[in-house]
Amino acid sequence: MYVAVKGGERAIENAHAWLAEERRGDPAVPELSVAQIREQMALAVNRVMAEGSLYDPDLAALAIKQARGDLIEAVFLIRAYRTTLPRFGSSLPVETAQMRCDRRISATFKDAPGGQVLGPTFDYTHRLLDFKLAAEGDVAPAPQAAPQAGPVPHITDFLNRDGLIQTEEQSEEAPPDLTRQPLEFPANRALRLQSLTRGDEGFVLGLAYSTQRGYARNHAFVGELRIGRVAVEMEVPELGFAIQIGEVELTECETVNQFSGSKTEPAQFTRGYGLVFGQTERKAISMALVDRALRWRELGEDNLGAAAQDEEFVLSHCDNIQATGFLEHIKLPHYVDFQSELELVRRLRAEAEAAREAAE
């Protein structure tokens, strides 16, 4: 009997069992704990939280473990879990000006109130493999200093005070929710930023890079990059005031971009904005560059036809869970549609052959 399609169920079960074994690897090697991943693979955890749109380092670490280190697969696990969570309400907007900064740098001013804080960065490390890490060993404690006292105002506020940079208008309007409403074009900036902050780091990086190389160039400086923890507050109707419900680590990037002015506007700098969960500065800077490129219409610039200016293109393709799902679905059987193509090609070839014979 013809059995090509039988056995699917057992095949799936066996595949799952094999996968579990491979995930564990050599049982002689100690198993990773979720805490180890959370503490020692923190930047991977941050990426999974950012693109998974869920701030929970333990769950992100668990997802990385379950996904065998495949970060997109881990993001997928987090997204699928996230959708099942009930919503209790919305927080107030976080005040990044009140951030307790671990890192804060500006490329536009040598110094500014609040100071420059390099923080735990790879920036000036020489990328030499450290073979000492191959052996386990303790690290010497880093020197300590007292935290900066006083507020750390945004660098762009200084420019804004003199009217040198375009003002971002405050709005009390509730932003649309990408995860609760179907995406509709044209999207507003809040929706674009939502989409970019959970967008694939590689995709957003590539687009940002393309603007630097001349595809809708808008010459960006990092006006400020800050990383640190902010309080999350929520208004509780029963209490009548806001209370702190937790805190999150964020990376915020504001770029200062050139702008030569238009017929209606005097010359002024403009801004791009990036805000991402965790210590994720490559992503935050990329996001700011792409945000800026997408603002061409509002700032009266020309549409140069560049990918990074194309809202539909960027928003429809930056989500790696959508992208990877659709890309990988071509592994599924397509014998029915392939068969219909096969028939068609055979028929077209037969007809061409017949026509040639008739002509001879």
Added chain:
Amino acid sequence: MSDYNFAYLDEQTKRMIRRAILKALAVPGYQVPFASREMPMPYGWGTGGVQVSAACLVPEDRLKVIDQGADDTTNAVSIRRFFERTAGVATTGRTRDATLIQTRHRIPEEPLTRDQILVYQVPIPEPLRFLEPRETETRKMHSLEEYGLVHVKLYEDIARHGQIATSYAYPVKVEGRYVMDPSPIPKFDNPKLESAAVQLFGAGREQRIYALPPHCKVVSLDFEDHPFVPSKADHACDLCGSDTSYLDEVIVDDAGGRMFVCSDTDYCEGRREAGHLGRLAASGPSAPGQEDAA
């Protein structure tokens, strides 16, 4: 059953999908946007169909899931298990016993009846997408009933190949108004789109739901001098002998040997049980199958 809500989705999500389904039925062929949720299976693997099925299922349903016409293809198995686990519904392979059928790429051979629901998994719901990639543009075209582009594409086929070179996902016009993508079913299945059953189409990644109510008028686009022709392999099924069903081609040896078998496995089994035999039916296992193990 599991710790999740009946049919996995929370009630608020199901309500949103249900409202979209009602509007889709009220405007046949029009794609209703809906806030598709992230499902515990990848986009492109039936998340739209699964969400639509989840919104429609009742505990008394008997569910059939097919992929490429077959109940035992791996993704069909996976989706059927998902609903067994989350909705506790009974499942079946028999087309006539099923009350709700979720499908990918096929319409069952056996005509469906008025109490059945057929849910399609749709990858790209927009029939104009490959002619115009922009959603803002295609939405305008639908609103203005401006479908010249599709006809131009079909006509270019004729100019180049002497016939329309679209063999699956063949566009249709619904009730004389909306041009609709019937999902990647072979055009052989297009005539079956006019059915007594309720047909629902779910595209998860693209966030669209559309529908064909029973007995809805569905016309495959064509030209007077090049009428639409549903087509299939010019063979009979080697197992059940049917010469009217859609066939899969199976390579049986490395010398170019082939056999043709019904893509609708339930239909084929039913015929064989009724005593119909094809060319190779008696000759035993001649076709290599997928490996049993992973």
Added chain:
Amino acid sequence: MTGGFADPSIQSAWGFRAAMMAMARPGDILKVSGAQAPAGVSVAASVLLLVLCDPETPVWLAPSHHSVALGRWIAFHTGAPVVDRRGDAVFALGAWDSLLPLTDFRIGTAEYPDRSATLIVEMETLRGQGAVLTGPGISEAAGLNLPEVAAFRANRALFPLGCDFFFTSRDRLAALPRSTVVTAPAEVI
């Protein structure tokens, strides 16, 4: 507050299945159960409110059904806001005369015809005779005791825009999507 579903996920599934089949097959009369709103609302209309309404769907109550008790029941069980203007409603509930004029309800836009109101019309009775219905979902022709013909013909003329309707009486419901062509019995030969 009483009159809600005892087992919401299962009863909503049953209620929706009936509503969907009604919308798919205009003129079919289906039975539902499990909900009872106050102030004289039918079981069927109560089920529809619970199945379809939530905080995202403003509801307009026609004068015939406008009561504090019903407003509270809807707010408690569905969270849907009760609105003052027909034009803000995603769903409307009332007796036919009280719902008129239809022209104030949302009919969708050319690009989004789905953004239109759905009206739940409370009826004395539902019978499969009266106006003659043809179109999508109907094999040849169906009958339904619609409250009138002209308004539904005018609504059909807007297709693909227009409102969609449920008709409810006791524990029965039927539906009439905008796609249905409605003819008065006398006009049928």
